[in-house]
Amino acid sequence: MYELGRSKRASHAYSFDDVAIAPARRTRGEDEVDLTWKIDAVSFDVPIVAAPMDSVMSPSTAIEMGRLGGLGVLNLEGLWTRYEDPQPAYELLTQDCDQVTATKRLQEIYAEPVKPELIRDRLAELRQADVPVAGSLSPARTQEFAPILEKAGMDFFVIRGTTVSAEHVGGDNALNLKEFIYNFDTPVLVGGVATYRAALHLMRAGAAGVLVGFGGGTTHTTSAVLGIEVPMASAVADVAEARRDYLEESGGRYAHIIADGATGRSGAIAKAIACGADAVMVGSPLARATEAPGRGWHWGSDSYHPRLPRGQRSFFEQVGTLEEVVLGPSRVPDGTMNLAGALRKSMALTGYTDIKSFQRIDLILH
């Protein structure tokens, strides 16, 4: 604890940029590394979850993500459930213009109401492909659409907001998370969360996994607008302790940690796991895939809030197919392609062969 001033003390928190993975005394062959991530009844080849952002996830890219061994999550409050045909909306949102105009367009296009029948139809489309099905809602609208979700038969339901707590008090559409999860058949992944205590409460509420961070590291401006910030390395390392404590107090329930924010480079993905994450949720690298519906433009749900937008639309040059982005081969030396291969290499060079043991590696601050 450091003294901020006479009336206040503060602890230091670190971002992924503040830490680095240090090679140890042993190295391994890459072919010995196993990236498998098992959560609930599902096993994934790679511990990578695609963020429910309209710029990267359409029904078809969500399916492709599953085929590549990861998990695609469709935004159930996004363009695909507001518009029967979202292409005209994408057309408008992928034109070059200044940030003020971009924000205005986002606010207008997302003013269109979410249609329950489109939630149903989009999930059915995912269901037909033989991949794990996942969709996301904000906490405020979860209760409203829960009945549709229950009939849809998803593998994972993601509740995702800037900050989601198990103890939300008051407000419209307030969600009693514990009760909701108890009554809901599908495993729930929920976040953002940033601290040991908040994460422990989410775990106790029955979350199968928690999203650590606020997502959209590349695009969000939460710090400038709200003053709220989550240095990710410390947040993940804090929540990892909550996972351990909950495992003990629950007599064996392992709540997964999904790092969701500032994970846009493969190096940061490796660091997230080295800090204790089981998997990562990524956005911007997928925006670089030729199949991305945003055609290189990237935005999150923070960017179209009607009264307080907190995200910028950004552009990324497209570099290859979604498969190349996730599994390689890479053609760019900047950590945005072959995400799985880079994680594998990082583990091999430091002598680890599975995710769980890699979580224990020593890190350095620099």
Add this chain to the structure above:
Amino acid sequence: MYELGRSKRASHAYSFDDVAIAPARRTRGEDEVDLTWKIDAVSFDVPIVAAPMDSVMSPSTAIEMGRLGGLGVLNLEGLWTRYEDPQPAYELLTQDCDQVTATKRLQEIYAEPVKPELIRDRLAELRQADVPVAGSLSPARTQEFAPILEKAGMDFFVIRGTTVSAEHVGGDNALNLKEFIYNFDTPVLVGGVATYRAALHLMRAGAAGVLVGFGGGTTHTTSAVLGIEVPMASAVADVAEARRDYLEESGGRYAHIIADGATGRSGAIAKAIACGADAVMVGSPLARATEAPGRGWHWGSDSYHPRLPRGQRSFFEQVGTLEEVVLGPSRVPDGTMNLAGALRKSMALTGYTDIKSFQRIDLILH
């Protein structure tokens, strides 16, 4: 304390950029958040004070600020009290030109003497609108114009300089602050101040509130010119302890803390209060309002000193009405619109419902 060198030790001080608000385990509905700020007999809907800078405050914008629920402060040593018609001066000061020319023009235009009768007339204009009335002077000229002020019937009188102390020794027009406040009917807000001890002395001199910081964070160059700097997070947290100690030693007098500097983004406003401030004084976001007399150009009283200018004129794109800047809705994701809404959201996401309790939130260093 760190050792600077063998002969000197120094303590570490932190700016708003060095700290962040960390979400806790509870969240609240935004409609439960109360932003009310009560000082003396007046209650404000939002804890936001407009800085007495000619670029943002004219009589009409000062009145509008009051109508929006905050406090507008007119610079009583500025264009409006030097010129019967300040529009030609504004015309010159809002033309694009290099910094050297801009400084020369500022020095020339502000060489015009302040007219006592204009102080009287401008305050009368504010008085007629049904909003709290406030005006500001520098310490050096307070004594001179005090008689006019007393007759004007203000709600708050602001004494604002780079550094104002309760123990000024020597110099022309030296002000005995304690005596002045004792004899002056209107509550006095006074600063800048940056340390526990200096603030405690101002409180003991009878200040209803102290301005922490030097104002004009966006435009001033005090650090380059004077070597003086006030990392705001530490300054506010230090002075908050002075408020607590003075409350005890005075048997219940609560001196308000107004953070005045580096508060140009809504995120920083939230941090200022999280460090212990009761309210904030803002300048640059208001320069972005379409009603701002500076038309996007922004300058403070530091910038026109005749022998030692210490501020730069800056330009900000105008983004919406003053109401939109203060109360929203926002159309930009950078923390310069919907200042009150952003503060409300920040408090809701961290589970706080009023300013006093939000002052106690834990912060992190990053």
Add this chain to the structure above:
Amino acid sequence: MYELGRSKRASHAYSFDDVAIAPARRTRGEDEVDLTWKIDAVSFDVPIVAAPMDSVMSPSTAIEMGRLGGLGVLNLEGLWTRYEDPQPAYELLTQDCDQVTATKRLQEIYAEPVKPELIRDRLAELRQADVPVAGSLSPARTQEFAPILEKAGMDFFVIRGTTVSAEHVGGDNALNLKEFIYNFDTPVLVGGVATYRAALHLMRAGAAGVLVGFGGGTTHTTSAVLGIEVPMASAVADVAEARRDYLEESGGRYAHIIADGATGRSGAIAKAIACGADAVMVGSPLARATEAPGRGWHWGSDSYHPRLPRGQRSFFEQVGTLEEVVLGPSRVPDGTMNLAGALRKSMALTGYTDIKSFQRIDLILH
């Protein structure tokens, strides 16, 4: 140790940029400074090793490097052993183009297989010049080409990879380093290595010297891609302790430390030795020599990996002959010419006359 988060602690590591050489109370004449570096049976006038990068080392520049008093190392898996005539390849790789195209070309050109007979011929060419002969291979291909190397009669054999350990487990072409070195006549320099423990194991495996760092500081992107980083000042200072401990446990075997990374300015070369290195391996300053085969373009073996490239091709303006770069005179004030003269000056100004004692100088953090 700092607390990253509740579940993890980390130690702080420092780069060359974080440290500085502090003048002491004594100065020396430059003519009293002796830069001699003795390793195995060979004595070098300057403790500078040219990195085995195709952009700087051809057979002729490797020879010239030896003539200047340093050590040139030829990349035995590079253009000179893949192509009988590498000039067309150099032609393609030294054209201006964007990074994506550059990476694609590098991957294509280095897809050509390495020819054993070319390894033999190139080493023979070096042998004929009367300078120390050194070549390098990656660990994965060392075993395969070992028989050719043994016949070639080198003075030093360099095994160089991103991270090389004495305990590599599994993978194709896995190298048992200890056994290899035991059976191999030529002294082996091996790395990169970054930690005390890993370095100690390499020393115990019989390495005559270890390369500390990952090389190619100017061009590699290991941090962005793998999350792995080696703040060099700390790495060298850590490994220097391994050298001391190994010296004692082996009863007198002195394993040399060659700093290999972030040593592209003469100031950093001085810092590397001040941290404990016996010599440095440099790349980018040599790319600025008019004789450099890369004609100012610079790339390392990281940049052409077929599935996970981790380096960028960079351009440096050519400033003088290789002799001027290494021994001066300098015509640029940026630390990229007269490397030996700058080291000599740095030692003289701080009062040291030989490499071994300069390793003990006090440094400061800033």
Add this chain to the structure above:
Amino acid sequence: MYELGRSKRASHAYSFDDVAIAPARRTRGEDEVDLTWKIDAVSFDVPIVAAPMDSVMSPSTAIEMGRLGGLGVLNLEGLWTRYEDPQPAYELLTQDCDQVTATKRLQEIYAEPVKPELIRDRLAELRQADVPVAGSLSPARTQEFAPILEKAGMDFFVIRGTTVSAEHVGGDNALNLKEFIYNFDTPVLVGGVATYRAALHLMRAGAAGVLVGFGGGTTHTTSAVLGIEVPMASAVADVAEARRDYLEESGGRYAHIIADGATGRSGAIAKAIACGADAVMVGSPLARATEAPGRGWHWGSDSYHPRLPRGQRSFFEQVGTLEEVVLGPSRVPDGTMNLAGALRKSMALTGYTDIKSFQRIDLILH
């Protein structure tokens, strides 16, 4: 002390940018501030010494500097003592060209030998004006030109090099500083020096004052070329302790500290004195004066070393007369004009009225 790595520890040192002057509880009128600096028999109105750099000091600007109340120092190894008429050299050195060409020209122009008779004549010219006379030489040439200096009747002789020690061993033209000063009538100011111990030795050798730092902060590249760096705040604070210890051990001899480096803004000048300096040596702000012989171009003696240049020629826009730069009024808000006025203001705002007491002010780290 921090652990750099297992074999090495290092202490932390701070630059002027790392520290700030914190206002205290008292303020003063500016007219109460006394900037007088007394050294030996001479009293200066302002504690500002002009650096012996050809870009700012000609005989006429050195004289003007004295008339303004400071001390001008002429470079006795520069253009004015190499050329009877230095104007053609200035013509060449003040043309716009790239850095490589600039360095080449500097090396060529300064290859011209220094003429003893010109040293004599230039000093005589200064002598005729009724101001304190000072000139500088490098340590290597001090012995050679000493006889001329003795006859010239200077008030101060400055020996200035990158690092000057009282215990220089070996080299051509080695200077026995203690003996030299003992036999030399004029008070000697000598540096650069950066540490307590080195400074104490210079004081014991009889220096009337020591120059702390390496000068030419704006232009020199000592860090990139030599790895040597002197974070100025710590250096001055360290040497201030040497002054105190020497005062005691010598029974009352007060050796002056002149901060020489990174003092190019008035804010840094105030910080230098706040760290313990008695006066500052400045270069770049003077290059902005219309009278500066370099016409805005600025270079130091580091920049023309024949084999290892360590400085860049830089350009500064000219802003006013030398008088305006030193004594104001200022027309720019960046700390490069009205240096004395800014120092006066800084002291007044923090409640100090003389240099000696201002040396004891508390600083903060940020």
